[in-house]
Amino acid sequence: MTDLQPTEIAVSLERLRRVPTDELTDVVENDGLCLWTFTCAPPWEEDGELTDRDLAELQCAGCSVRDECLELELRTAGADTVGVWGALTEHERREVHRHWLRRRERVERGPRS
Template identity: 60%
Template structure:
């Protein structure tokens, strides 16, 4: 992924800026098709066409109706310390989005960007 793609993701998340975290938690918990919610005993097979973490994240979250809400919640709660699969992104992709997301939110709030 490149910076433009990360910017696009952060832009899409702006619509959740005013949604309280407890509401996001409820939505993600109720509607998320998380890996552990399935009766799966195996990790999806990887094709070798993409980096394993990125491909695994995409496959684990495929078809989930709350990918954006999940990503927003993870960026708020873990920020740059994010690990695992959230919002159909690998942890390295989420860290890159987080930097952009944090700057956008600071601008929206009229605060300083760090």
């Protein structure tokens, strides 16, 4: 996983909590490197030597909307996530999703009195 732990990743996404999903979708579709750079299978998929972690890092390297991409995938796919989104593997995103969901539930409940 990246240097950040699942809880830290969930915290870092908190700034995107109020961004509407349709706006996140537009940003990811318009600015996500993977959506316009790889119109066919990326060249590294052919050799089969890379791990899922390697693929996630390569495919998302230099992308300016990694957080937005991850936030969008957590919202729309949740624990059923597949592929590479936000520079994380499926397994990593499932781990982050648990922490992300707990944080969102706490925010919804509000502060305890």
